[in-house]
Amino acid sequence: MSSNNPRQSIHDSTAPSTDTRDSRIGEGPDDRFNSKLREAFGASPFILTKFDKFMNWVRGNSMFMLQFGIACCSIEMIHTYAIKHDLDRFGAGVPRASPRQADVMIVPGTIVSKFGPRMKRVYDQMPEPKFVVGMGSCTISGGPFQEGYNVVKGAEEIIPIDIHVPGCPPRPEALIYGVAKLQERIRNGESSPVVVKPYELEQFGDLPKDELVQKLASEIDEDDLVMRYNWADSP
Amino acid sequence: MSTGLEKRATRVEVSEDDLEALLGDRALGRDDHLNAPGFVIRPDDVQDVLTDLRDEAGFDHLSCLTAQEYSDRYESIYHLKKYADPTQEVSVVVPTTTDDPVSQSAEPVFRTADWHEREAFDLVGIDYEGHPDPRRILLPETWQGHPLSKGYDQEKPQIVTLSEHANPIQPDHHDEESDTMFLNIGPHHPATHGVLHVKTVLDGETVVDIDPDIGYLHRCEEQMCQQGTYRHQIMPYPDRWDYVSAGLLNEWAYARAAEDLANIEVPEYAQIIRTMGAELCRIASHMLALGTFALDVYGDFTAVFQYAFRDREVVQDILEDLTGQRLMFNYFRLGGVAWDLPEPRDEFIAKTRDFLDELPAKVDEYNDMITSNEIFQVRCHNTGILEPEVAKQYGCTGPVARGSGIDYDLRRDDPYGYYENLEWDVVTQDGCDNYARVLVRMQEVEESAKIIEQCLDLLEDWPEDDREVQANVPRTLKPDADTEVYRAVEAAKGELGIYIRSDGTDKPGRFKIRSPCFSNLQALEVMSEGEYIPDLVASLGSLDIVLGEVDR
Numbered sequence: 105m106s107s108n109n110p111r112q113s114i115h116d117s118t119a120p121s122t123d124t125r126d127s128r129i130g131e132g133p134d135d136r137f138n139s140k141l142r143e144a145f146g147a148s149p150f151i152l153t154k155f156d157k158f159m160n161w162v163r164g165n166s167m168f169m170l171q172f173g174i175a176c177c178s179i180e181m182i183h184t185y186a187i188k189h190d191l192d193r194f195g196a197g198v199p200r201a202s203p204r205q206a207d208v209m210i211v212p213g214t215i216v217s218k219f220g221p222r223m224k225r226v227y228d229q230m231p232e233p234k235f236v237v238g239m240g241s242c243t244i245s246g247g248p249f250q251e252g253y254n255v256v257k258g259a260e261e262i263i264p265i266d267i268h269v270p271g272c273p274p275r276p277e278a279l280i281y282g283v284a285k286l287q288e289r290i291r292n293g294e295s296s297p298v299v300v301k302p303y304e305l306e307q308f309g310d311l312p313k314d315e316l317v318q319k320l321a322s323e324i325d326e327d328d329l330v331m332r333y334n335w336a337d338s339p
Numbered sequence: 340m341s342t343g344l345e346k347r348a349t350r351v352e353v354s355e356d357d358l359e360a361l362l363g364d365r366a367l368g369r370d371d372h373l374n375a376p377g378f379v380i381r382p383d384d385v386q387d388v389l390t391d392l393r394d395e396a397g398f399d400h401l402s403c404l405t406a407q408e409y410s411d412r413y414e415s416i417y418h419l420k421k422y423a424d425p426t427q428e429v430s431v432v433v434p435t436t437t438d439d440p441v442s443q444s445a446e447p448v449f450r451t452a453d454w455h456e457r458e459a460f461d462l463v464g465i466d467y468e469g470h471p472d473p474r475r476i477l478l479p480e481t482w483q484g485h486p487l488s489k490g491y492d493q494e495k496p497q498i499v500t501l502s503e504h505a506n507p508i509q510p511d512h513h514d515e516e517s518d519t520m521f522l523n524i525g526p527h528h529p530a531t532h533g534v535l536h537v538k539t540v541l542d543g544e545t546v547v548d549i550d551p552d553i554g555y556l557h558r559c560e561e562q563m564c565q566q567g568t569y570r571h572q573i574m575p576y577p578d579r580w581d582y583v584s585a586g587l588l589n590e591w592a593y594a595r596a597a598e599d600l601a602n603i604e605v606p607e608y609a610q611i612i613r614t615m616g617a618e619l620c621r622i623a624s625h626m627l628a629l630g631t632f633a634l635d636v637y638g639d640f641t642a643v644f645q646y647a648f649r650d651r652e653v654v655q656d657i658l659e660d661l662t663g664q665r666l667m668f669n670y671f672r673l674g675g676v677a678w679d680l681p682e683p684r685d686e687f688i689a690k691t692r693d694f695l696d697e698l699p700a701k702v703d704e705y706n707d708m709i710t711s712n713e714i715f716q717v718r719c720h721n722t723g724i725l726e727p728e729v730a731k732q733y734g735c736t737g738p739v740a741r742g743s744g745i746d747y748d749l750r751r752d753d754p755y756g757y758y759e760n761l762e763w764d765v766v767t768q769d770g771c772d773n774y775a776r777v778l779v780r781m782q783e784v785e786e787s788a789k790i791i792e793q794c795l796d797l798l799e800d801w802p803e804d805d806r807e808v809q810a811n812v813p814r815t816l817k818p819d820a821d822t823e824v825y826r827a828v829e830a831a832k833g834e835l836g837i838y839i840r841s842d843g844t845d846k847p848g849r850f851k852i853r854s855p856c857f858s859n860l861q862a863l864e865v866m867s868e869g870e871y872i873p874d875l876v877a878s879l880g881s882l883d884i885v886l887g888e889v890d891r
Binding site: 171172173174175176178179180182183186187188201203213214216217218219220221222224225226248249251252253254255272273275305308311314316317319320323324328329330331332333334335336 | 478479480481482483486491493494495496497498499500501502526527528529532533534554555556557558559560562563566575576579582583584627644645648649651652655665666667886887
């Protein structure tokens with residue numbers, strides 16, 4: 105039943121509607137390509153596409169998430185992975201404990217001064233291409249804790265973020281929507297440009313020698329990595 | 340297990356006169372709080388006075404240490420209670436001068452004072468003389484200034500280090516016979532239940548020394564509460580302390596303290612709704628504890644973990660019907676709750692009853708899969724030992740204390756809400772190990788179900804014209820200046836206490852949170868030192884900490 109005209113969509117059962125099984129049992133060539141997919145592609149089993157496009161499609165459909173819990177949102181994130189919502193259905197739900205095996209990082213929670221450098225480090229350890237979903241109000245602006253003396257006003261001060269999912273915390277459905285949007289963007293080959301962020305990890309010796317740096321000079325080694333927070337400049 | 344009324348008969352009262360006689364000249368004056376008599380003492384009498392109060396008067400529970408700065412002095416308040424009867428309280432107030440805020444450390448008397456004093460130093464800036472480890476605890480080591488002291492400039496820049504390679508062989512733990520290895524666990528690690536960093540020193544597979552490094556989620560909860568008005572602006576924050584669905588339990592802690600402070604009476608009907616909601620939260624919270632513990636102990640992301648989350652989803656649905664939110668409920672109001680049960684009432688009650696009807700079968704399932712599993716028993720039995728005396732020294736409360744045989748539950752011992760009028764039991768286990776703590780949580784789920792069932796019966800039959808969900812509370816609350824109160828409730832993880840000092844405005848002058856996890860986590864060192872590293876992970880899981888509450 106294969107034809108030379110590609111079909112736009114496939115309805116009903118996905119089982120091959122051809123006599124493939126019979127042909128396998130019987131004489132003659134084994135026509136293993138004779139499937140619904142074959143029908144969709146037409147007679148020739150070749151796809152012509154740009155390699156980039158193909159890679160983007162693959163990336164979008166097999167995303168490995170970083171297992172990364174910070175605060176309240178992580179509870180809803182676990183619910184998104186777990187039974188009922190089951191993010192895995194969308195080809196994006198294998199939490200990996202190591203950043204080196206992950207390509208998407210969901211940032212679920214408030215970033216405070218002590219955690220900022222750690223998060224930056226975890227992000228840096230992920231292999232390219234990598235994507236970030238900011239989950240909840242805290243990753244957008246600091247959320248309800250924005251006025252806190254210790255709270256970074258949004259994860260975007262430190263790492264680039266592709267998708268923001270608002271909410272405090274967002275419902276699992278919202279997170280799934282965010283992830284689906286991210287997949288769409290990845291398929292289209294889009295990701296947020298990596299630019300210099302307000303807060304970067306720097307060597308202590310490279311900081312301008314202001315009052316604070318001179319005060320801490322006896323405590324911190326020149327080569328130590330530090331992050332300098334300018335609270336006054338934050339939004 | 341013991342029943343509700345047994346224990347109160349054995350209370351030994353210590354009158355205020357006895358206390359005054361006991362302290363004698365050491366009491367410079369009185370500074371009474373709404374919940375307890377307060378005695379002002381000199382900063383160098385701390386150990387002396389606390390030892391006497393503990394040994395002579397039986398105040399064996401240092402519940403909390405509140406530090407605060409007035410315009411003319413610093414003050415440390417030690418809130419003492421008795422494990423045998425937490426309604427007997429005493430506050431020991433230690434003022435120090437602003438230019439030389441040095442106070443004697445209470446650490447030799449109560450081990451739990453170690454972390455509490457570090458926190459007081461970190462956030463307020465009081466020095467504790469004789470403290471074994473006077474470092475910052477919540478903020479980074481390089482932080483400048485003390486954020487909850489007066490005149491702290493929040494706009495100042497700060498520098499935070501990323502010390503990634505701490506010396507792998509620590510000289511102070513290194514000796515000829517055994518090579519020790521230094522290992523960082525966390526802050527990004529699947530077994531730490533959040534952003535906890537445990538600095539571990541190993542000898543082979545045995546844990547020699549651990550140092551939990553917290554503060555990776557210190558999001559200034561106390562400052563936020565001090566900036567909010569009593570009536571509406573504080574209530575959303577408690578949900579975010581213990582965010583594992585224990586929202587209503589936390590809200591109750593604030594509600595209880597603020598209602599005592601402002602002298603608000605809560606209608607009986609609202610109390611029943613509160614009690615029911617709080618117990619639903621406890622079930623959800625214990626389910627997560629169970630699921631993640633199974634995940635920690637046998638890496639089971641499939642069966643047990645998913646089962647626990649399946650049941651949590653049901654509870655969250657019920658709570659969503661009740662409060663309108665899945666996780667951050669913001670449902671309590673001072674003087675009651677936000678609204679009545681959702682309409683149609685019958686449907687809500689039937690739905691909740693369905694859940695309760697199915698629960699016994701589910702608990703059986705858990706018992707089949709978890710507690711009667713031989714591998715699980717081998718992993719948990721006799722590991723993470725926490726003797727009752729040690730637990731008291733560390734100020735452990737909640738399921739952690741009850742797993743060590745300490746019969747202490749504020750719902751019964753310091754009654755609030757509607758618990759007094761209901762039939763239920765306090766669960767205790769004598770095992771003192773990880774297994775006992777898991778058992779306590781599983782049985783508490785059943786007890787909570789009992790409470791919810793009775794609440795539902797009451798709500799169902801409650802006369803329609805008497806369903807008062809909120810007392811009449813003024814729009815702006817301004818409690819009298821310098822009224823102080825410390826009140827605690829039994830949250831999912833233990834005793835959650837709130838200290839509020841009013842300064843005559845509509846915002847608290849000082850708001851201090853006593854987090855059960857903060858005290859419980861401190862006991863991790865005695866539970867895991869000398870044991871294998873997998874048992875450290877199991878012990879950490881059985882403590883059931885939540886970092887939002889540890890760091891606040």
